[in-house]
Amino acid sequence: MYDKRAVGWFLVITFGITWGVEGVLLAGGVSFEHVPPVFLGYAVAALMWAPAVGAAITRKVILRESLRPPEARLRLRSRGIGCHERSLLMQRIFYGMGLLALLLFSEGGSGSH
Numbered sequence: 001m002y003d004k005r006a007v008g009w010f011l012v013i014t015f016g017i018t019w020g021v022e023g024v025l026l027a028g029g030v031s032f033e034h035v036p037p038v039f040l041g042y043a044v045a046a047l048m049w050a051p052a053v054g055a056a057i058t059r060k061v062i063l064r065e066s067l068r069p070p071e072a073r074l075r076l077r078s079r080g081i082g083c084h085e086r087s088l089l090m091q092r093i094f095y096g097m098g099l100l101a102l103l104l105f106s107e108g109g110s111g112s113h
Helices: 004-027 037-048 050-062 083-105
Strands: none
Touching: 004 037, 050 083
16 A cells, blocks of 8 residues: 555645745746747756655655665566667667657658748
């Protein structure tokens, strides 16, 4: 099962970080009306770290657990995958993610510029 107290603290910490950063920006007079969309993407990407920070704080401070649980490790060796196959797998995953990003975020055909 899961610990309801830990989930509650995780949500409080994560939303607190996110809303705190946004509140400081908005209280400081930052307006997003005339900001180019590419910079808004960077702002959103910076705030995407809030759940990771919230999870680390919850795990370390609230639950008093290690940040490196043994059950979270990827064990490719036990499945019969050697070093060469593992490097090829990682390379294909990297190229696949790059291709996916290119397809999702491309602006269209060559005549659209």
